[in-house]
Amino acid sequence: MSEVRFIEALKPRSRVEERELIRRVLAGDPGAERTMYETQVDRVFRLVYRMAGDQDRAQDYTQETFIRAFNRLAEFRGEAALSTWLGSIAISVTLNGLRKVRRSNEREVALDDVMPAAPSAREADPDLKKRMAQAIDALPDGYRAVFVMHDVEGYTHEEIASSLGVHPGTSKAQLFRARARLREALADFAKD
């Protein structure tokens, strides 16, 4: 059996199976802990990596997410899916981690290095992919999280709302603003 099919076979098929898995983890079954990890880690790692953009940090934040989740599993009430609950922990861990990195960078890097470059003519910066990445990086944390979750990773607004602890309407508004900022940042490319 391939690894992908093996993981698919492990995945709980319903909320009842999910609850049973959680009950086993809480009872101290190490096999259940591993199953929970195996079935959720891809989704968590993908989201964290998209936000962090760095292998080492993504690994650190993913590990911290699972350690926290196992420690706080008794607090999980099952109102949302386990994956959504894990997503909320992952986002919180990642944003906090990135804030710390930013603070420490601000202390270390000279002002000239952190000042954003003035918008340049298209001829001077033809790499749209790079510009897009820079524009996404420049979004405020909240906008970036919603944009990455919805437009990049395909989460629904309901899932995002549960993960970020906001209303689905807030998630939609944040996405609208994030897209507006990206459109603005890449406006010179739209003139084609």
Place this chain on the structure above:
Amino acid sequence: MDDPLEERLRKLAAEYHEPPETPREEMWEKISAARREQRKVLPLRRAAGPTFRRPLRWAAGIAAVLALGIGVGRLTVRQAPAPIAPPVAAMPTSPLVNAAAYRMATTEHLGQSEAFLTLFKASVKGQRDERLASATARQLLATNRLLLDSPAADDRSTKLLLQDLELVLAEIAQLSPASQSHDRDLITQGLEQGGVLSRLRTAVPAGTSPTRGAL
């Protein structure tokens, strides 16, 4: 997202920080090692006593904030000397006392936030300098997080309001003197769309004066 740029944006966004294959084994080894360490420590902690420290810590925190508020109030308001009362034995903290303390702290915080956001909105409209806004937003954000994390936070509508407020305060906290007016406009638009300010006004009982000494 229908126009050509949107389609191009969408394709480019899919390539943003494209994740490599998940290093499952490597991460699992570290997670399970950390879990083993925790299991060694946890039995020792459990043996040390019952685990209701967290609520007590919160109650102590809220009580400290209230005591500080009362202290500041007494220093700023001159009153006739009160007759000396006999000492009263300290009462143990009950869940009812915790809930009442939480409600008081929340009302105070929501009132301060409402006043702050009203001033912020006015300053944006009036094109005035709001350099102090981000510092105040950071202070309010810290209190907001404490209230959200409190185990006494069991009222769903208050919790939702605090969560929406957190987003707005976080956006203001990120403002810098270099921020464009566009950023401020987006925040005020968000305030209006989410109805945060009107919900705050509804949540704060009329007649409370939460802003004294706060802003």
